[in-house]
Amino acid sequence: MGSIQENENGRRGGGEEVILGVDGGATSTVCVCVPGDISHPLPILGRAITACTNHNSVGEPEARSMLKQVMLKALSEAGSKVSDVRAICLGVSGVNHPKDEQRLLCWLREIFPSHVKMYVHNDAVVALASGTMGKLKGCVLIAGTGSISYGCTEDGRQARASGAGPVLGDWGSGYGIAALALTAVMKAHDGRGAQTLLTRCILDSLSLSSPDEIIEWTYADPSWARIAALVPIVVSCAEAGDPVAHEILNTAVYELALSVKAVVRKLMLAGEDGKGSFPFVMVGGVLEANGKWDIGQEVINAILQTYAGAYPVRPKVEPAIGAALLALNLMLKEMEA
């Protein structure tokens, strides 16, 4: 190990081995730089943030350029250099297939020396690790702008559900909830559906005067995050007793619980009798306590009805730290093997 130095920010760095953990969701990408040895709590030497790096959304050249930038920025924040990197773990939305993993690994090899350990996963994997201190065991549900369920067993079997983007019906995601709310406003306006408090609240929030103008608003910017940002309005309308908003949130809870149950069943995470215990990690803005109408708590209730042994975990560290912890654990496993 190199000597420990203080950088300008009073942080260690320069010569000491570090690990990069990256979490790339549908809205933003976070990279943290942590020491290459294990300590608890893990000190964060550097942290950088950029926009969405899903290659499906922004294109591969743009995704790579942004991933490179955010990693170099976190390194620079830590006062570290590329040659200090011992391991990298990327958890990026858009990694849906082994060939996506391979492409990213090949690209990382062009930037970092060959001795650097590299791990590439879907962002759901590092979110799971953020709730299990780096262990890949249990099930995670992410519901932010997008949504995905992912699970892993100790012997390495994996499964996922949802996470296929807005065209393919992720109706429990923030985007899905908000799109259903906008649809409800259009339906109330043209006579296909019941009147709803959502109309006034959404029009006010978007500074529009008529539901007709929502059509142009949705086309004006294809960003899902912009649409997902309407979720708090749906929650507050449901809390105010609006039955249409209430129904939309119930649909979201049903869809989110359905995707978790599909993963738990496929991997038999609760054992053969369905009564076994497993961590159920919950990540993302949609699942955070919303006040009276708590989507996360409703999903927990729905899961516990089927799998009483599930124990809900709301991670105390962010998914990027989960990525770093996962890299540490995977390195340890490789050393043990």
Added chain:
Amino acid sequence: MGSIQENENGRRGGGEEVILGVDGGATSTVCVCVPGDISHPLPILGRAITACTNHNSVGEPEARSMLKQVMLKALSEAGSKVSDVRAICLGVSGVNHPKDEQRLLCWLREIFPSHVKMYVHNDAVVALASGTMGKLKGCVLIAGTGSISYGCTEDGRQARASGAGPVLGDWGSGYGIAALALTAVMKAHDGRGAQTLLTRCILDSLSLSSPDEIIEWTYADPSWARIAALVPIVVSCAEAGDPVAHEILNTAVYELALSVKAVVRKLMLAGEDGKGSFPFVMVGGVLEANGKWDIGQEVINAILQTYAGAYPVRPKVEPAIGAALLALNLMLKEMEA
């Protein structure tokens, strides 16, 4: 009237007054050039076609440039000149608000002399006119790549439903049907839904080997028409007895009928007792006879259950001709007034 001349194609043109009728849908835009006097059947002097000219989809400069090109091409086909144009009727998807109409009218004024009569409508309006020989009375349902219901009364009251694009839940459209089918394949794959024949048929049709690859496929090209092109597969799976495909088509029929009924109710097209008679014009690939599973016939059945006086019309002329007929009718009305 100018003298009638033969152009190179043996068509009349040059100096004779003509009318341009334009139909711009979610997939393509058609312009026809017809004589400025009324005759039956209406001879088509020129016809040109280009891609989607919805300003929401392709941007305003591109939409205008393409509209101008397609009109000039139809004129040139007819051997006519800009100075021969007596009237223009544009029916373009994306015209959802009076300000959309005004913008297009101002732009047309820059291209055509001030004596030219100009009419700008949503494409649903000219589709209605194609089934009523240019009269704005009754209800039209378009279900192609997108879907919309539109109705008009003799005293000029109008209403519409759906037609708000894929974000806003046009589930009866070709895009909507195909998106639900793709979602069903993803749900069957990850354990959220029942197995379905759609999986094999859609993967074969797209030359993909696994449902995971559908995610990348949907992102690769945002064109709705590409997704809507899967509708015949859904129909053939339903005809083969697949319950998932059958359910998707039932949902589409329900949504399409819902939007028609909303318009009929709002305008009281069937009178106060709901038994009055009105034309119900049906346009678009989704509503054309599909074989055993006939979406259009199912929609007719659903409408007739509520409004027995509706008489279904499948237009014998294309919507662009409807636009030209509408221009002729509107001009006549103005002359009478």
